[in-house]
Amino acid sequence: MPDPQRSATNPALAKFPSAVLDAFERYRATGDTDAVHEVVVAVVQDYAPPAAPSAPPLTDDTRLIEDLGYDSVAVAELVFFLEDVFDVTISNEEILSVRTLGQLRACVARKLAAKTSA
Amino acid sequence: MNPVVTGIGFITPIGNDRAGTERSLREGRHGFENIQFLGNPDLPVRVAGTVKGFSVDSPNWRDWSWPSQFSVSKETLRGLAPHGLYAVCAVDQALESAGLTDNDVAEDSSTGLYCASAGSAMLLHHNLAQVRAVNGARGNPMGVVSSISGTLNFNLAARYRITGTVCGFVSACASSSHALGYAIDDIRLGRLKRAIVVGAEEMNADSLLPFAHMRALSRQSDPALASRPFDIGRDGFVGAGGATVLIIESPESARARGARAMAVAAGWGQAADGYSVAAPHPEGSGLLLAMRRALADAKVSPESISHVSAHATSTPVGDKAEAVAIGRLFGSLGRKPPVAATKGLTGHGLSMAGSMQAAFCVLSIDGGFIPGNPHLKDPDPECAGLELPRVTLANRPALVLSNSCGFGGSNVCHVLAAPGTIPS
Numbered sequence: 001m002p003d004p005q006r007s008a009t010n011p012a013l014a015k016f017p018s019a020v021l022d023a024f025e026r027y028r029a030t031g032d033t034d035a036v037h038e039v040v041v042a043v044v045q046d047y048a049p050p051a052a053p054s055a056p057p058l059t060d061d062t063r064l065i066e067d068l069g070y071d072s073v074a075v076a077e078l079v080f081f082l083e084d085v086f087d088v089t090i091s092n093e094e095i096l097s098v099r100t101l102g103q104l105r106a107c108v109a110r111k112l113a114a115k116t117s118a
Numbered sequence: 119m120n121p122v123v124t125g126i127g128f129i130t131p132i133g134n135d136r137a138g139t140e141r142s143l144r145e146g147r148h149g150f151e152n153i154q155f156l157g158n159p160d161l162p163v164r165v166a167g168t169v170k171g172f173s174v175d176s177p178n179w180r181d182w183s184w185p186s187q188f189s190v191s192k193e194t195l196r197g198l199a200p201h202g203l204y205a206v207c208a209v210d211q212a213l214e215s216a217g218l219t220d221n222d223v224a225e226d227s228s229t230g231l232y233c234a235s236a237g238s239a240m241l242l243h244h245n246l247a248q249v250r251a252v253n254g255a256r257g258n259p260m261g262v263v264s265s266i267s268g269t270l271n272f273n274l275a276a277r278y279r280i281t282g283t284v285c286g287f288v289s290a291c292a293s294s295s296h297a298l299g300y301a302i303d304d305i306r307l308g309r310l311k312r313a314i315v316v317g318a319e320e321m322n323a324d325s326l327l328p329f330a331h332m333r334a335l336s337r338q339s340d341p342a343l344a345s346r347p348f349d350i351g352r353d354g355f356v357g358a359g360g361a362t363v364l365i366i367e368s369p370e371s372a373r374a375r376g377a378r379a380m381a382v383a384a385g386w387g388q389a390a391d392g393y394s395v396a397a398p399h400p401e402g403s404g405l406l407l408a409m410r411r412a413l414a415d416a417k418v419s420p421e422s423i424s425h426v427s428a429h430a431t432s433t434p435v436g437d438k439a440e441a442v443a444i445g446r447l448f449g450s451l452g453r454k455p456p457v458a459a460t461k462g463l464t465g466h467g468l469s470m471a472g473s474m475q476a477a478f479c480v481l482s483i484d485g486g487f488i489p490g491n492p493h494l495k496d497p498d499p500e501c502a503g504l505e506l507p508r509v510t511l512a513n514r515p516a517l518v519l520s521n522s523c524g525f526g527g528s529n530v531c532h533v534l535a536a537p538g539t540i541p542s
Contacts, residue, residue, distance in 0.1 A: 014180070015180040015181075046192075049193060050191075050193070073259055073260070076259035077196065077259050077260060080256070080258060080259050083256070089255075089256070
């Protein structure tokens with residue numbers, strides 16, 4: 001649950017649980033890629049349709065559409081939100097090549113690395 | 119066969135459920151509060167019909183809150199405008215009051231959805247400002263479906279998995295009366311068994327201020343004086359937000375599942391003024407014809423009407439035109455039906471207005487009362503000839519005529535009847 005006493009360093013994440021805010025702040029402070037992955041997983045879960053109780057845990061091989069029930073508009077929303085969170089731009093061509101959670105995490109990591117080296 | 123009303127739902131300035139709304143109507147309690155738009159105390163808009171218990175000022179759905187008795191999922195919220203949230207809460211109420219569940223209407227090809235709203239000016243403005251700020255490079259993927267006219271149909275159709283008819287109506291303040299009329303026709307024609315009729319609007323700076331620039335809004339700062347239909351001191355309408363929903367169905371369908379008919383949708387009519395883009399015909403000519411057509415459709419005479427729910431928004435020109443039209447319809451009768459202008463309590467819900475009035479008429483018929491006009495102090499002589507009770511009457515109306523008028527001279531009238539009043 002979001003912590004109402006806590007102000008997020010990133011307004012886009014304001015309603016996310018404290019652990020996600022902690023991860024984002026860790027990424028900001030240290031560039032920790034594991035922290036980036038934690039945020040990406042939380043956002044993917046947030047935009048996914050409700051999971052069945054028996055749904056398997058997310059792995060890098062989890063497919064956004066086939067396994068999590070995303071449709072094309074939800075994928076567009078997910079990308080728009082991640083662009084806001086990490087201040088990156090992800091092109092249509094790039095997102096069309098993403099099918100799994102692992103590919104999405106790698107895509108975001110590449111964007112952040114490119115931003116850092118720019 | 120005329121459809122029957124089996125369910126109603128309310129998110130209005132005077133109540134967020136049937137009991138609260140009916141109590142306010144009976145007791146003559148208004149739903150107005152002082153407001154200030156855009157941090158500018160000098161704006162001439164100081165009073166509005168506010169929706170209580172909701173916080174939807176932010177363009178980000180993640181910031182919204184609503185009364186705890188309503189359950190709205192994140193998946194539903196993502197595509198909604200603020201008035202769409204009101205609508206979901208009102209549809210849930212209406213289904214429950216009709217004894218229906220989500221599963222009863224989901225993927226049922228005999229259930230249709232008829233919606234009316236002006237869209238969300240607030241979200242449209244916000245989304246386009248985002249797009250323009252980056253020279254068009256990116257924008258919210260849900261920007262279109264959450265903001266344009268039709269946002270109600272898109273979202274409610276998906277939320278309730280409607281597979282019969284899904285459509286929307288944009289005739290300004292006659293919109294939801296049009297929605298109700300065409301829903302009635304589709305049931306009469308046997309195309310559907312059941313229809314969910316929804317009117318909803320937002321009340322915020324983006325939806326309301328443009329009417330101030332037309333000089334259509336009251337400049338009053340006293341909530342008890344701002345909306346005074348038919349009063350000589352009226353100076354414009356007071357804006358309102360919310361959502362109202364009616365569930366109508368064929369009498370056979372209602373009977374088969376043991377649903378109680380609260381009222382009968384006995385007939386409707388429409389006619390246009392052919393006069394002005396915004397102002398009504400001074401003699402209310404289109405409205406008079408629409409009322410006559412509604413009575414003819416219901417196969418009833420003016421003498422049999424026991425109550426008129428007036429469109430009257432408290433504008434100087436509009437109320438006078440309606441008074442002339444009502445006066446002509448009932449003029450030769452010895453006994454004139456009591457006229458209630460409920461916008462004196464709620465304010466003007468624009469696209470929602472017609473469905474709100476129709477649902478109020480159902481409350482009158484089902485609850486056994488006729489609302490009064492408690493803010494009316496000094497009737498305008500130009501509106502003379504109307505029977506305008508100040509206080510609620512403890513009469514159960516058998517036949518009610520409900521009027522709606524919209525920009526461009528659209529006029530739509532409905533006749534609602536107590537069950538058993540007229541042959542179905």
